[in-house]
Amino acid sequence: MPKVPSTLPISGLFGVVKPSGPTTMSILENIKPLVASSRLFVSEADLKKVKGKTKKAKHNRYSVKIGQGGTLDPLADGVLVVGVGKGTKKLGEFLDCVKEYRTTCLLGCETDSYDSEGAQVRTAPWRHVTRDGVEKALEQFRGKIMQTPPIFSALKMDGKPLYEYARTGTPLPRPIEKREVTIHSLELEEWLDTKHSYRWPEKKFSEEQKIAVEKALKGAEENASVKDEPEPEPALDGGPTAFVLRMKVSGGTYVRSVVHDLGHAVGSAAHVVTLTRTRQGRFALEPTDETDRACVPWEVLAAATEDAGEPDADGWTKWEREVMDKLEIVEK
Structure with missing residues (x-):
């Protein structure tokens, strides 16, 4: 069971296993509504502001930044690093990394x-x-x-x-x-x-x-x-x-x-x-070192875009648990 951060909301980085076919931008656009509606990344006050709004209105009022650390061509699959909140400021290091x-x-x-x-x-x-x-x-x-x-x-x-x-x-x-x-x-x-x-x-x-x-x-x-x-x-x-x-x-x-x-x-x-x-960088499909981080399977996020599912006893859905398990929290 992934450890829940002590202070919410948080900023961070996590890897996604991009499938072959979709563009990097379309993957990011699919993730945005999930991130923008999660108390993991958005304060309760901001979530209340968009509650009841149309999907388009919510899309235009994302209260959290999200970006990616290096585009993959549609043909390509594999590691795609995603940054949320202050994590977006760390994405530049993934452009020049090994x-x-x-x-x-x-x-x-x-x-x-x-x-x-x-x-x-x-x-x-x-x-x-x-x-x-x-x-x-x-x-x-x-x-x-x-x-x-x-x-x-x-x-x-x-x-x-x-x-x-x-x-x-x-x-x-x-x-x-x-x-x-x-x-x-x-x-x-x-x-x-x-x-x-x-x-x-x-x-x-x-x-x-x-x-x-x-x-x-x-x-x-x-x-x-x-x-x-x-x-x-x-x-x-x-x-x-x-x-x-x-x-x-x-x-x-x-x-x-x-x-x-x-x-x-x-x-x-x-x-x-x-x-x-x-x-x-440190995000890998097959981690080999204790400092490596595994990636979130795209299937989990894709399923959540259709139906996030029922939250568990602590109020977390499957996709949120999966992200927490792979998440690197960014403090500054």
């Missing part, structure tokens, strides 16, 4: 988003890639490396998002600036080979779109090319080779770029098909 990920990589195709949510930009041979070849290539991605953000990103160059250059075929005025990041550890966890159900995205870039991307890149890279490279070997049953990586990285690292660049390093192409953030 994070851990588990990702499944699919060879032979690269996409505009560098993951399976995007469209095919280029295909390349993949049957020559071996497990040993991938493990050897991983060596160049460990430690401090210079990483180039994707051209299909919202990062701006001369006031214009990079993706606009790519979509309109406007040559980049200069190469995309590389960023130094640290890959603390990077291991091949599982070699799936072709024994899996993953497939390349059905959506493909048209020839016009490919030419536009090529034009944009050639403004900064003379030999830039996004042409398909035919597979020299005959077709086989099953999908292209896939494998699973586990990594521990510094803040600001693009996991999708690691996979994209690794595809090039083994003479192929690659994109992400699953991505799980297994740790963000």
